Amino acid sequence: MSERNFPRQFARTRRFSLGVPRRFGISPDGRRVVFLRSGGDDPVTCLWTLDVMSGQEWVVVDPRTLHEGEEEIPDEEKARRERSREKSSGVVGYATDADGSLAAFALSGRLYTTRLDGSQDKREQAAELRVSGPVIDPRPDPSGARIAYVAQGALRVVDSDGSNDRALAEPDGPEVGYGLAEHVAAEEMGRDRGHWWAPDCSGLLVARVDTSPVQRWYISDPANPATPPRQIAYPSAGTANADVSLWLIGLDGSRVAVDWDRAAFEYVVAVHWATALLVVVQSRDQKTTRILEVDPGTGATTVRREDRDPAWVEIVPGVPALTASGALVWTGDHGETRHLLVDDDRVTPPGLQVQAILDVDGDTVLFAATHEPTESHLWTYCPGEGLQRLTEAPGVYDGRLSGGTTVVSAQSLDHDGTVVTVHRHGKPVAEIASHAEKPVLTPRVELIRAGERELRTAVLLPSWHRPGSGKLPVLMDPYGGPGFQSVLAARIPTLLVSQWFAEQGFAVVVADGRGTPGRGPAWEKTIRGDVAAPVLEDQVAALHAAAERHPDLDLSRVGIRGWSFGGFLAALAVLRRPDVFHAAVAGAAPTDQRLYDTHWKERFLGHPDEEPDNYTRSSIIHEAADLRRPLMLIQGLADDNVIAAHTLRFSTALTAAGRPHTVLPLPGMTHMASQEAVAENLLLLQLDFLKRSLAMEDRDPAAPSS
Template identity: 50%
Template sequence: MELAAFPRQFARTRRFSLGVPQRFTVSPDGERVLFTRSVSGTDARILLWVYENGAERLLAGGDGDRAGAKTGAGAGIGSGSGIGSYATDRHARVAAYTRDGALWTVETVGGDTTPRRLPVPGPVTDPRPSPDGTLIAYVRDGALRVVRDDGTADRALAEPESPDVTYGLPDHTARESIGRTRAFWWSPDGTALLVARVDTSMVRRWHVGDPADPARPPRAVRYPAAGTANAETSLLLITVGGDRTPVALPRTAPEPGGAPAAPGTWRDGAFEYLLRADWDGAAPVVTVQTRDQRTVWVLRVDPSTGAVRPLSRHTDDAWVEFPPGTPLHTGSGTAVLPYIRGDAYGIRIGDVPSPAGLQVRAVLGAVGERVFFTASEEPTETHVWSYTPSATPSAGPSHGPDPRFVRLTDVPGVHTATVGGDNDNGATVVLDSRTPAAHTVTVVRGGEPAGRIAVLTERPLVTPAPVPLVLGARESRGQLHLPSWYEPGAGPLPVLLSPYAGPGMQVVNRAGAWHSVVRQWFAEHGFAVLVVDGRGTPGRGVAWQRAITGDRLTPVLDDQIDALHATAARYDGALDLTRVGIRGWSFSGYLAAGAVLRRPDVFHAAVAGAPVTDRRLYDTYWEERYLGHPDSRPEGYARSSLLPYPSDANGTGTPVRPLLLVHGLLDDNVFPLHTLRLSAALLAAGRPHSVLPLPGTGHLVAREGTADALLLRELAFFREALAAGGRPAAESAAR
């Protein structure tokens, strides 16, 4: 086990993300699969590939691209950063993509598949061919433009009226919080586009600058912090000839039942969020949500007048949650919509609900009337499922009493898929499977494996060996990493908690992801490393996710402490509860800082990276969902803030625990002001602490020379703070 070399490998591979195939597109006939993948597990240049007839073929991405290039390191590859975004026409015969800001196209079939650069000025964003491939729509400088596939007749369809207006680009909330990365959509006949117009003039302007580079001017960012104005998003139908029709989106939703809000309850019925949009047949379908997130309407748009009519309305006393991929309509028009069944986030396909207890994660698509989705029966596993209106024995074994629902994956892990093909020849399913043993991508046609797409990631120098745990009265899922050299009865180890624990993702699963490898690396240096997914994390049901409403910190921290004590009781004598550290980034950085400030009786040291120390200074969509509006519900923000705690503890005899705060100075997700304000409060309260600024770094720390150095700095910090020595030096050298 090469512990010393691991941090460099971790950084060089960008958290083992290089070489992973992604962004799959299945052709309508199911015969071809387009995807992107970097050159290798250590070369970040992104290339566009096609999988066809059991083999991969390079399409585009580097100097010297040529038709028929073979798979392999360096085949057809030259200098350059590779491709950015790509999209295809209806038949996946023409792909448009960006490379270094320029617009390129490539034919995916036929004799001449040489990439062509179209002579339009850059930088180009989000190029998308029309359904027949004869036109390419794209965004430049906030204007939506269209050009012929031969590079002629480049023209603007919509140009911004001011510097604060864009056409065809999502705003910050849509991109970072809602997950909607698109902002224009072609009509099926290619004669018009549905286009989002975003006005950010009312949104607060913040600035991001790097003190390490004072010659570089700060960058202005429109950031909608909790309780402040959001961007205004409207929709237009624009023909390729330039005619415009505004979409008459509703402004506000009526109070549920017509009753006023209860005292102390924040209500805001303005439809400020565009969740989804696309064309369903000849008409667009759009999904909008109110500012308080308690109401969602799915609307069909009349393409000739812009008038809308509701297809469905959804309300909830907490918030309405639409899983990715919904709403969806099958070939016959059957709607696939979210549906809460008992305590499970499920879906309803027409009148048919998903099986009881099944937690639906995402809807993947439909081929004819067959609907594909991902769901969990056990929170640590996610599987691919399908629904067929009439049971088909050849589709696979059903799970549960309803034979129309079939689970397509069986190996424990985290699985997802991209689907396509046609109903007559059967679906083509690209299964993307992460298990403890491997990461594989399998192409399945007609229910049978047809081959694999290569995953080129490097094998980690450290092999994780987590022990799965179910902990405490709430049965929190956890994993414990012990050193491979540790023998039972050898004495207690210092403990290091390494959670995420936020509502955005799980880290306790059977995926064998990079964070599991990092936890094992810390364990090999002499720590018992524990990770726990407590309340608020996805995959455990409605009540579990809503338990953090009104308080983002206390329930999450309580679950970590309960799980820590339960683990120590189970492994009697192995965990030293007088030496407990916690580390984290983003939400878990907030949790780590909160742990040593609120519960220094339990936690003895923390590394807090990019923590949100004041929830009022994070974005509207995430914070108002759980805490409401800060003007009407200030108590939730006060309970969830880290800033009052340093002064509360000053002079009371509460232990002062070592705390290392880390922040990228170019972070425009969690701005550095969070760490700076907490540091100022700690300083004023007389509490020693350390601050590690990362120049030239944003929210994601992946650069070689920074990501590896940060791991080593954390290790040194915890070794000193917790007096962790690990294996004797001579014994380590012998390995």
């Protein structure tokens, strides 16, 4: 298979995500690892277990033995998967009891449990519990005696033998639901759940979500005019959010409200319930965050910690947490550094940027952090032992820790895909195989620091190009915005795509500018009030620095492509800097910042009623008349994240201004646009548009390729 088949492989393997082991769980004694994995081009995901001591792994649940035919996914589950960008099918999530012996999962809206400790007959992989459905997000209690789940807006509980199925909380209004995360929590805060068991199994903390204050939007399917529009509750910037409250609901039917100033702190960011019940809440302007300790008996709260920031208080994955001795694990921004805090003590040095808290094992904290933004390494902190760095080779690492066992996932520029190793008390004991396909091309990435801001930039040239042999048109291929890094010391899928474009005759430049993660809080917050001008300026600076380093880059032929924020950046580039950029492909571009959701946009631009100029300077619809370059707009018409109105209104403005442009609508496609045929041809259509727009000749088929 040649590099010419890359688009098909990229689409078929769902961006090479299929076959990669993921979602690891480790038993408290560290002797068993549970994980999900599919085949390399098979989207059906199975539940697996690894015996740490022997290194043997086996399939615990193969969903094809439980359900025949196409999976029937409830609407609420489709929304959950869209928020988490889940691309596979089968067992895509699971939860376990406290000792990791029992797992619960949903398949086609049905509830299943399975044993993970080897006590279940291997011929009977899983037991279906006949309950009210469709089932969403089932979770065993710590003892494994009961399973909580959500069905039709109600929070229900069933005994693990399938008996005594009953509702603990039922919708008390037409727009009320219990036990699931609302849109902005799942999309922007990283909170993907809405119910949590008490450690003593006596009841649960449950989120009640009332979406009646939220405006209603409608997503239709123009390709099927007989299909009614789908209604969604979407809180765009400046409008009302869902009303989220928390309730302590006992198995005996008791019900106690958690009491806090919900008017001042309307966002529920995170919940941690172990030796104490902690709830993180945030103000609407996101400049103040509080950790509340909740009395499970009365619902009364006390402020355990409060953080303030003139821009926003960043939400870091994995916090709050508590160590075995009761110390609070948190993070805090101090100057140029995001530190790990343990009971208010800064335990990490200046310059080491904490990215996520991954696990707490006893008093040991496992976290991801970086000195160099193109890399992410694993560290531990333990009182008396201090800091320890677990990974050394350049790359991007993730991990889990429990019972003295550490699972390390590694990506680098030296190997394809993800390598997963299991360590016991610091020594490697096993490897969990990846079934992911090997890409048909290898990215040839040069990482540079561009310009005076030392912008982390990747330059990818055709494998067949020799310096001085001829000029290469340039393709800028950024995301370039908050929340995501494109320039990493790893063969990530986006760099594989960049290399494929390079093989078609481009010099590809990828740059992470101001606002992107990995360089500390000051760097991230420079875009407060303007998410357009600084990021565009940095793309121009990276382009020129790359051209100085590589004289073969032809700055008279520069294209730019991107998706989501990257799509916005691509359209912005040809509008504001046609002297630099000569063609653009903008996919799912948020062209009017007021049409995006509250939590994300107000974080960077403030409330539109209070800071309207921020939204004007960061939107591009009103600049439509300035278009002078070829522009392709791509939009999934079923996208409920960046809705089609962004592209359609922008196209209308361009037409009204008499500006020619190309629109590629994708009926039935969401923000992921992951359907195989569409994903493959999207790359080919973009390539064709860019080649025509930049007057490129097709490369000789006989020319060397990877």
